Amino acid sequence: MDPSVEESKREVSLTLFSQTLQTPMASSTTEASIDQVFPGHNPGKSQMAERTHWVLNAPVPPGPWRELVDSIGKTGKKFQVLREQPMSKNVASILKAIFPILVWGKDYKITKFKKDLLAGLTLASLCIPQSIGYATLAKLDPQYGLYTSVVPPLIYALMGSSREIAIGPVAVVSLLLSSMIQKLEDPVANPIAYRRIVFTVTFFAGIFQAAFGLLRLGFLVDFLSHAAIVGFMAGAAIVIGLQQLKGLLGITHFTNKTDIISVLKAVWRSIPHPWNYHNFILGCSFLSFILIMRFLGRRNKKLFWLSAIAPLISIVLSTLIVFLTRADQHGVKILKHIKGGLNPSSVHQLQFDSPHATEVVKSGIVVAVVALTEAIAVGRSFASIKGYHLNGNQEMVAMGFMNIAGSLTSSYVATGSFSRTAVNFSAGCETVVSNLVMVITVIISLELLTRLLYYTPTAILASIILSALPGLIDLNEAYNIWRVDKLDFLACIGAFLGVLFASVEIGLIVAVSISFAKIILSSIQSGMETLGRLPGTDMFCDVKQYPMALKTPGVLITRVKSSLLCFANANVVRERILKWVTDEQEVDAKGNVEGRIQLVVIDMSNLMNIDTSGMASLEELHAKLASLGIELAIANPKWQVIEKIRLCNLVDKVGGRVFLTVGEAMDTCLPTGMA
């Protein structure tokens, strides 16, 4: 006989057997008929025993140390593969793993380069004004923004695996850096000391990023949940916008704080003084110009370059206007001298023995995580559009090394910029070569064009930064989060309000705290569901989720709505089961004999683990139920759970009533005619 037929016969006979238990009136007919179909079938009782045997004799699960070793072991395996290969092949494959450019560089063609060239030039035209603007946001001289657009993208082009990402300074990281570091050193009074701390923080951020990648700790970046990032970004956008009021209104004395109340107070205090409206008019007109260009670019996809080039046009035009009208003599603030030439070395500016060492390391880790979060979000979303896979750990290593290299060459923390990556993508970039084109353009500008920026009004920088902010506020996504998960929305709004009314770091802390509090709350919840049989099946489901499910009289089938039966919920769970049972007994006292509970089945299918408090609680529950004459049965314990049940001898205590399914528990424990 074919084995699969044999198999199916066994299954049929088993299902029919359970039927006989469930519907005793029909049993004789059914058994008789099935005997006609498959003569000599197994009655199933022995099968059920065999299944309980399977449950009770599972292999010993790995302990917590073993699991830890296993997860680290995955990294170990790679090295093992390497060791088995010859030396020369090893070097080649290691180099290829570190520098992906060696892999795709071989197939690089001139047709691709044409596209990359165009994309790179478009990118540079947006990058130069943004870099200068973000440098002022980071309270650094404009050239440091340009430096940051040279070395980091260069290193990333060699080591990174994203094809579209545009590397350089970004608004949120610039704000974060300045808001954290100006607490340690005043950027106006003591710019040299401030810069030293900036480079040191950049160095540590790079070290942490590389370490995350090398140690495969990429999941740490996930701790900033999506909802928290949405709120954080929106809050940061508003804070950045408020900071631009300084440039736009031409205010000289501004607050160092970033929260909305301090900034509005500072603005209010400066209003009564006679203020120069030229700055404001200049900034607002060019902001309108950039926004109109962007609107046109959105309406007609072919004109997208309008939005990319508008900031550069604004700078050129406004500089010309100021130069021709000599408006700087009438109170329009200008950039004045920008130091030209390539990145100078900043190796000797790193400072590891400063009195702020712990603060610097702490800032490094915060900046590292925020920068990585933004870069990986940007990289992943464009990689998924183009349909290739981005290795998170590889990316972190690349980001780490680019920031370490940056910190040695007068750059501050660089990461992937969302707005520029979108422009790069729209301009049709093929590979990271577009970044290289951008780097060369920035180098040329640094060498030749910095002198031309003398008359550039600072209000224009403010309007360029302001024009990039709407992209950071995602109202649609916030609404979506509200719709799907109210508690996630709480994390989102917490991050938003934290950034807005306290500080950038407090916003981050609030978001992470709410996210973790949410995990704890949902893990230790002591909610219970009662299960009923779905008609026509042997499945037992939550009667609230499936209103058609039928409860079996005399049986309480219940499941904990958590993956842990632990100290925080075990007592409540036990009390609730006992309360249900005693409530039913009270009903019973009024004469409803049918309702008397004879059996409590705990479906453990969603419990991942039980701790010692949970086990103690189960033992107490069993003792209490036994004293009331009620049987306790356990169904479908998972691996760690059955191991603990065995270790505590609970199997013997409950009289071996441990089953694979709720159905089998019911069939075995209930007297014939009850189920």
Place this chain on the structure above:
Amino acid sequence: MDPSVEESKREVSLTLFSQTLQTPMASSTTEASIDQVFPGHNPGKSQMAERTHWVLNAPVPPGPWRELVDSIGKTGKKFQVLREQPMSKNVASILKAIFPILVWGKDYKITKFKKDLLAGLTLASLCIPQSIGYATLAKLDPQYGLYTSVVPPLIYALMGSSREIAIGPVAVVSLLLSSMIQKLEDPVANPIAYRRIVFTVTFFAGIFQAAFGLLRLGFLVDFLSHAAIVGFMAGAAIVIGLQQLKGLLGITHFTNKTDIISVLKAVWRSIPHPWNYHNFILGCSFLSFILIMRFLGRRNKKLFWLSAIAPLISIVLSTLIVFLTRADQHGVKILKHIKGGLNPSSVHQLQFDSPHATEVVKSGIVVAVVALTEAIAVGRSFASIKGYHLNGNQEMVAMGFMNIAGSLTSSYVATGSFSRTAVNFSAGCETVVSNLVMVITVIISLELLTRLLYYTPTAILASIILSALPGLIDLNEAYNIWRVDKLDFLACIGAFLGVLFASVEIGLIVAVSISFAKIILSSIQSGMETLGRLPGTDMFCDVKQYPMALKTPGVLITRVKSSLLCFANANVVRERILKWVTDEQEVDAKGNVEGRIQLVVIDMSNLMNIDTSGMASLEELHAKLASLGIELAIANPKWQVIEKIRLCNLVDKVGGRVFLTVGEAMDTCLPTGMA
């Protein structure tokens, strides 16, 4: 036809239908034969569709606010019941609820009183020496320990529901109080200010305890896990023991710190001075006496009173010895004057406007939780021996009011003592009347006998405290925790070492932190299990737990080992599934065509919830799998999960492939002949 037969027919036909999909070779035979058994059976396809319909059309689950309101609503119901009754009945039932003594007092008989009288006298003989000893541990004058054994047990007798618990001062709470308060005020230099803070802390502890009970926040007490308590108690026992070295060695200048290193240093520093060995010899001999008596009491259950009365005998004998030999003139330290008389009022000593107000409130909450934890553990364990139920919230209210009353009458924090409750139980107490007998005995002692304690050596108090400590160290339980749950043991040992090497509060903080870190770790773990079909069933289980389960070639059935798919694990889960799929495809490239995965089934049966990051991750996974030509199916989503899947339109995105069971997903999605 009987409906149950009809029912069973449908089930059989369905199982057989799935058989036909799984074993196509046998299908014709099986279908034909079942047609003979039940002519005109349903082919099951429509049933499967109906079940998917059930899954997809579950009612909307309650939101987080609704769940919160529901859990508070349970308290509301009680009041509703009250409102429906006539006024007089209401007052009676409220009074009965607040004072359980009104319920059991009616049936109290003289036979019970005889037993309670004997138990109460035994209890008093242990309580008086312990109270004096614990008062010195709390850095208060001896009479305050006796005061604490008067008012709190009196109030508890009226309001409490435990029958065996012995109320009064206990070692751990005394240590905790002194270690927290002596940081605010020096008990030696400024005893009056110190005492004011003690009473204020006691008052706040009572307020918190009563509030926990009234607001049904009893679960807060559970946050100190069983494992943490075992470690904490053992650490506290050693710390208390070390404190007794002062009395035992007759040291005058001792450290205020409680950690083992400071205490041993203080002892070491006092050794070179000529020390009086009389204290030590006296203390050690009576310690041996008490321990031998206890040993005898354990060997012979009838002699248990020996262990109960040994401390009192020690006090009487040692006082006599000192009085007769005038040993106090040879360096033996004695108690000297103890103020007699009943509890004085301490209403005016409560201090709510002190500069330490926040510290006092904080200490109040810590002491409240520790005291409740001990009392409820003691009460529950003895209630379960006698087989009655203890209402946690009722107990908390009783404890709260007894401590509030205590704080107004010169008592410090009282709770249920483990050692005295055991003695009370062994002495055969029937009700809380034994506590009342004890109270009367203590009152008589306070009025008449305090003068007799003038010559009592302090070393005896140290030996009485030391003799009670072994009961706090439960090595068996610690070993059991190690055996069952290694991470629980970590919380246990963390609490132990924290108390021993840092301070009592740090031990508590360490224990709570480890316990919650454990919850977070196990909730966000990104472990995945692959499922296989258990032979002869339609169940799919973890292939590691059930080595006999068979994987279906071409299908990846997987389940997340967590109850949450959230920001912290969603990315890792997605990457792991994609890696499995691509790994299989690599194998495929080597020619193994059978292994090519065509279907990924995610069994969501243990996921309680998904957040927005989790949903985004699922959507990305689906898009990626679709681009690889692989179908994604979802099986058995729970209530909150299916709601979110619906809200995000994921049902449409996965082409409606949402099923009640993994088996149905396989049957529907795989081409005939694959499953």
